[in-house]
Amino acid sequence: xxxxxxxxxxxFLLAKVAGGSAAMMQAASGLGVEQxxxxxxxxxxxxxxxxxxxxxxxxxxxxxxxSAYELTRAGYTCEILEASHRVGGRNLTVRHGDLIDEIxxxxxxxxxxxxxxxxxxxxxxxxxxxxxxxxxxxxxKVPLQMFCNYNRNCYTQDDVCFDGEPVRIGDYETxxxxxxxxxxxxxxxxxxxxxxxxxxxxxxxxVEYVKVQGDLNDAMExxxxxxxxxxxxxxxxxxxxKPTRDFADLLNSNFWAGAMQFMHIADQAPAMMTPxxxxxxxxxHFLPHVQKLITLNAQVQMVELLDNGVxxxxxxxxxxxxxxxxxxxxxxxxxxxxxxxxNFPADYSEKMAMMKRDKLIKFGFQARERFWEKEDIYxxxxxxxxxxxxxxxxxxxxFSEKGVLLGGYSWEPEIVDRFAAMSPEARIETAISQGEKxxxxxxxxxxxxxxxxxxxxxxxxxxxxxxxxxxxxxAFATLQAPAKRHYLIGDQxxxxxxxxxxxxQSAWHAMLDIQQRESARSATKT
Amino acid sequence: xxxxxxxFLVTSLCSTLALAASNTSGLxxxxxxxxxxxxxxxxxxxxxxxxxxxxxxxxxxxxxxxxWRGEDASLADAKDMRAVALALSDKEREQVLEFISAVxxxxxxxxxxxxxxxGQQLFSSCSACHGDVAQGNEALKAPPLAGQNDWxxxxxxxxxxxxxxxxxxxxxxGNMMRSSVSLLGSEQDILDVASYLNSIxxxxx
Numbered sequence: 083x084x085x086x087x088x089x090x091x092x093x094f095l096l097a098k099v100a101g102g103s104a105a106m107m108q109a110a111s112g113l114g115v116e117q118x119x120x121x122x123x124x125x126x127x128x129x130x131x132x133x134x135x136x137x138x139x140x141x142x143x144x145x146x147x148x149s150a151y152e153l154t155r156a157g158y159t160c161e162i163l164e165a166s167h168r169v170g171g172r173n174l175t176v177r178h179g180d181l182i183d184e185i186x187x188x189x190x191x192x193x194x195x196x197x198x199x200x201x202x203x204x205x206x207x208x209x210x211x212x213x214x215x216x217x218x219x220x221x222x223k224v225p226l227q228m229f230c231n232y233n234r235n236c237y238t239q240d241d242v243c244f245d246g247e248p249v250r251i252g253d254y255e256t257x258x259x260x261x262x263x264x265x266x267x268x269x270x271x272x273x274x275x276x277x278x279x280x281x282x283x284x285x286x287x288x289v290e291y292v293k294v295q296g297d298l299n300d301a302m303e304x305x306x307x308x309x310x311x312x313x314x315x316x317x318x319x320x321x322x323x324k325p326t327r328d329f330a331d332l333l334n335s336n337f338w339a340g341a342m343q344f345m346h347i348a349d350q351a352p353a354m355m356t357p358x359x360x361x362x363x364x365x366x367h368f369l370p371h372v373q374k375l376i377t378l379n380a381q382v383q384m385v386e387l388l389d390n391g392v393x394x395x396x397x398x399x400x401x402x403x404x405x406x407x408x409x410x411x412x413x414x415x416x417x418x419x420x421x422x423x424x425n426f427p428a429d430y431s432e433k434m435a436m437m438k439r440d441k442l443i444k445f446g447f448q449a450r451e452r453f454w455e456k457e458d459i460y461x462x463x464x465x466x467x468x469x470x471x472x473x474x475x476x477x478x479x480x481f482s483e484k485g486v487l488l489g490g491y492s493w494e495p496e497i498v499d500r501f502a503a504m505s506p507e508a509r510i511e512t513a514i515s516q517g518e519k520x521x522x523x524x525x526x527x528x529x530x531x532x533x534x535x536x537x538x539x540x541x542x543x544x545x546x547x548x549x550x551x552x553x554x555x556x557a558f559a560t561l562q563a564p565a566k567r568h569y570l571i572g573d574q575x576x577x578x579x580x581x582x583x584x585x586x587q588s589a590w591h592a593m594l595d596i597q598q599r600e601s602a603r604s605a606t607k608t
Numbered sequence: 609x610x611x612x613x614x615x616f617l618v619t620s621l622c623s624t625l626a627l628a629a630s631n632t633s634g635l636x637x638x639x640x641x642x643x644x645x646x647x648x649x650x651x652x653x654x655x656x657x658x659x660x661x662x663x664x665x666x667x668x669x670x671x672x673x674x675x676w677r678g679e680d681a682s683l684a685d686a687k688d689m690r691a692v693a694l695a696l697s698d699k700e701r702e703q704v705l706e707f708i709s710a711v712x713x714x715x716x717x718x719x720x721x722x723x724x725x726x727g728q729q730l731f732s733s734c735s736a737c738h739g740d741v742a743q744g745n746e747a748l749k750a751p752p753l754a755g756q757n758d759w760x761x762x763x764x765x766x767x768x769x770x771x772x773x774x775x776x777x778x779x780x781x782g783n784m785m786r787s788s789v790s791l792l793g794s795e796q797d798i799l800d801v802a803s804y805l806n807s808i809x810x811x812x813x
Contacts, residue, residue, distance in 0.1 A: 167632050185637050186691030381633035383644040400634030420651040421643030435651050499684040502691075538688060540631065540640060543652055 122214040122587055124221075127156035127597050131604040134159050137596070138394060138407030140385075142376055143171020145413045145571040145585035147368040148218065150375050152593055161405060162372070163380040163396055165541040169369065171413070171572075172204035172542065173582065174534070175360035176446065182532055183540040187506055192530050193448045193486060198479035200360045201446030201486050203534040205582050206474075207231065208355040211348070212578075214586030215364070219357070222367035229356035230477050232345040233462025234310075239520045240467045243331040248464070248520050253310045253324065255342060256297070258332040260304030263296020271302065341465040349581065356477070364582070381541075382414060384423040387566040409596050411589070413572035415439070417543050430565045433557035439544030440579060441498040441537040445470065445489035445513045448530040452485045453521065468516035469497045489513045489531060493545075502535050509533045546579025562588075564595060636704050637692070646708055648716045648757045653685040655760040656716040659810055661744065662705040664751040667781070669693045669701060676776040683772060715755035718806045720799055722758065727804025733791045734801070737784075742805055749781040755810035761802035765789055 135158050139146045142164035150160045166183065168174075176182060178195035182203070193199040207229040208215060219226055234252030270289055280288065292298070297307035305326065312321030332338070344350055357363035377398060384395040392410035396403055412419065416437040424431070454460075454475045461477035470490030479485050490513040492498055501509050510531040517524040536545040549558065554577070561570050569592035576584030631637055638646055641654040648656035657665065671677045672693035678686030696704065731742065737750035744752030753761065767773040774786030792798050 165631065165633060185640065186688070186693075186695045188695075379632035379634075381631055381635050381639070383639075397633045397635050399632075417649070417651045418640060421639075421641070421647075421649035421654070423644050437651075495684075499681075499687070502684070503681075503687040538691070540637060543640065 122217065122583075122590070124213075124217045127152055127593060128601070130157040130597075130600050135408040135596075135600060136160070136406070138163070138392060138405055138410045139375075139413070140382055140394065140410065141165070141171060141413035141572065142169045142378075143413055143572060143585060144173055144215070144364070144582045145573070145589040146171075146411065147365065147372055148214075148586050148589040149411050149571065149593060150372040151368060152589075153596075154372070154375070156597075160372075160375050161407075162376040163382060163394065163405065164376060164378050165381040165414075167378055169373075169376060169378070170362055170365040171585075172536070172545070172580070173361055173365055174203040175362035176201050176203055176532060176534075177360075182534060184535055184538045185540050186538065187535070189506060189532055191446075191532050193446075193532075194484065196484065197359065198476075198482055199448060199484060199486050201444075201488070201532065202356075202361045203444055203446065203532075204536075205361050205580065206356060206488075207350075208357075209349045209351070209581075209583075210353065210355065212581065212583035214590065215582040216355075218368075218586065219355075219364065222364070224363050224367045225358040226355045227358050228477060229354040230352070230461035231350050231354055231463060232352050233459060233475075235458045236462045236473075236475070237464040237520050238335065238337040238341065238466070239464070240335040240337060241519075242336075242467070243334040244327065246519060248466075249327065250310070251337075251342075251465075253327065254332065254335070254337060256307050256310040257304075257327045257329075258338055258342075260296040260298065260307055260326070261329045261332065263292045263298055264302060264304040267292045267296070267298060267302040336467060337465060344463075349578075358478070382422055385410070385412070385419075385568065386425050387568050389566070392566070392568050408567065410568045411571045411592055412568060413570075413574075413585075415541075415543060415572070416547065416570070416574055418541065426565055426568075430560060433560045434570075436553050436557045437561070437574065438548045438550070438553065439537070439574075440493060440546050440548050441495050441502075442491075442493045442545040442580075443498045443501050443509075443533060443535045444491050445510070446532045446534070447487050447489035447510075447513075447528045449485050449487055449527045450529045451527050452479075452482070453523065453527045454485075454487070455481065457521075464520050466516065466520050468519055469500060470513050470516045471497070473517060473520055484529075489517055489528070490533075498535070498537070501533070502538060506533060546581075546584075547574040548579060549577055562591065564592070569595070636707050638704060638708070641688075645714060646711055647714050648760065650717075650719055650757065650759055653760075653763075656714075656755060656757050657708050658711045659713045659715075659752055659755045660708065661746065661752065662709050663746055664744070664749075665705060665708060666701070667749065669696065671779060671782065674776065674778070676779040676782055677773055679775070680767075680770075680772040683767070713755065713810050715808075715810050716757040716760075716806060718758055718803065720758040720762070720803050720806075722796075722799040722801070722803025724800070724804045724807050726797075727800035727802070730792065730797055730801050731804055734788070737788075742808055752810075753805045754808035756805055758799075758802040758806040761805055762798055765792060765798050765802075 137153050137158050137160045139149055139160055139162040142162050146162050150162055153160050176191040177200045178193050180191040182189040182191060236251050237248035238251055238254050239248040267289060293302060296304055297309055298304050306323035308321055308323060310324055313324040315321045345352060380396045380398045382394055382396045386393045391406055391408045393404060393406045416434050417439060420435050459475050460480055461475055464473045469492055472491040474488035476485050476487060514525055514528050537543055562575055571588045571592050573580060573584035575588045578584030641652050642657050643649045646657040648654060672690040678690040737745060737748050738753055739745050742752060742754040744750055768786045768789040774782030792801060
């Protein structure tokens with residue numbers, strides 16, 4: 083009897099078939115092996131006993147906002163030093179007039195001044211099981227709406243098949259599942275079942291399963307399915323099935339190996355949520371509680387660990403200042419922190435330098451007309467093998483005059499490097515011309531665009547930290563633990579790269595450790 | 609507390625640093641990649657600028673602007689720098705030079721384990737241009753190398769060898785260096801020289 087493939091073996095095969103590219107590996111992780119469960123359960127910090135410890139928080143992204151919000155409620159005093167001109171970190175939503183502070187390429191977002199014309203440059207979606215960030219959306223009353231990651235009316239476009247023409251995802255998936263199910267059913271009903279690991283009764287159930295999965299006829303053949311909609315009819319006359327696509331073409335496409343599995347990744351699976359009016363609604367809802375604690379344009383120059391605290395030198399409006407905390411929660415991106423003078427233990431510094439960060443670019447385009455609605459698309463993602471990789475359609479502003487769509491989202495380093503090297507105008511032009519492969523009339527609708535190249539963004543220099551198993555084993559525990567009274571926080575110190583959940587949980591990990599130290603301190607006093 | 613040396617300078621320079629060239633804190637954007645004291649940051653592959661004189665930085669910013677550096681598709685970090693060089697106005701460039709000139713030079717942290725004494729021997733054939741202790745020679749347009757990041761010396765020597773730097777016809781100084789790298793034969797030689805240069809006690813100007 084043949085061995086049943088383990089999940090890990092399946093993963094290996096999938097990665098091999100997909101050519102081992104980073105994107106496909108990412109998709110492959112969707113089989114559920116690598117997804118950490120969210121263990122977040124909200125329980126407020128204890129009121130800190132006795133003297134109110136002062137906590138210095140570096141950076142003003144989600145991890146910092148969560149920390150300041152919780153610590154002040156528990157009686158600590160906090161101050162937040164933020165190097166950039168704004169609060170939110172990579173939670174960045176741009177609208178009319180906003181600065182996109184890319185080093186060497188400052189852009190001002192020139193979208194029309196309309197409330198529905200915004201673009202989420204960083205995080206854009208909230209998985210239901212990210213209990214930490216969802217807790218704060220609930221607690222702070224951040225209005226949420228559905229986010230659509232998967233829409234069968236969107237397109238897949240691949241130069242190697244269907245003459246490069248875009249194909250509706252629904253058509254593609256129905257046909258490839260039909261044809262593959264037919265082959266599986268045929269091989270099972272001939273000699274295949276001799277090797278089957280299950281008994282006769284179960285075996286029949288499996289054959290039936292395959293039939294249902296592919297929408298096969300009673301002869302176990304696939305000749306098209308109404309699942310992809312009808313070519314004609316269906317209202318007053320019986321529906322005519324669409325002609326099926328060529329099986330060889332379906333297989334030639336890489337869609338099945340990566341993008342088709344995307345919605346099976348736990349963190350990307352429907353149904354997802356997003357804040358109404360832009361992801362920065364989360365930041366705006368934190369602000370009333372913490373705004374007075376924040377100093378913007380405060381660039382840290384030195385971090386010094388002391389025995390009983392942490393001292394920081396920073397420059398604010400050209401003046402050097404010093405701040406001191408009993409504790410320091412530091413969300414400065416590891417790569418930038420490595421260039422800031424410090425007296426971290428050698429081991430801590432060495433391991434911090436091992437952290438590698440992803441490169442990622444996103445395009446936001448303003449369309450003069452919501453052309454996608456005329457194609458039965460009201461949200462979701464189209465996929466292409468062009469460098470732009472994806473086009474997202476907004477789930478908000480339906481039937482309004484204009485809309486902002488995502489004109490490209492690339493995370494392969496070579497692709498991002500190609501875009502990064504271009505002038506801002508050339509980036510937009512390239513992304514539009516690639517988008518024309520998905521929507522032939524694309525160009526006539528796109529009025530304006532911005533590009534956000536995260537590894538060049540001032541005070542960011544990257545996106546999520548990419549923890550390889552080797553780097554994780556070597557460095558994570560050391561960096562998650564405090565160095566004296568200094569704690570690294572942010573999504574960088576969680577295995578959820580670029581997810582706000584990582585930021586929330588990293589903050590809690592540090593705060594619980596501080597709470598324990600404070601409890602121990604007050605216990606020894608009494 | 610130990611106040612970093614650069615901080616005094618920042619305070620004195622702030623009035624001259626225009627917002628356009630700088631972060632809104634008053635510091636030039638250089639420090640985000642090159643480090644708070646522009647002493648170099650291996651993690652983002654940004655070299656030590658604190659040891660470099662204004663004339664050399666000017667020449668290299670121009671080299672980026674002319675596409676004499678960073679042309680090769682594999683040099684993503686150099687392309688990042690090229691974008692900055694292209695975006696700087698003349699006034700901003702002056703402000704950056706002023707800032708870097710005022711920063712106290714410091715040696716980069718060593719990251720490689722080359723044979724320093726062998727590197728020193730090999731360097732004797734470089735010293736005619738770069739100076740006895742790699743202090744640089746403005747007349748010959750040879751930059752100081754003492755205290756430079758060892759990994760950066762390695763990457764640049766390899767870039768010259770691979771025709772990724774010094775290739776442009778008009779880049780006469782780059783041409784000169786490109787033809788000189790043949791003096792260093794093996795990978796080990798390059799490593800040794802880099803470790804030696806990193807280890808030299810620095811003097812600026």
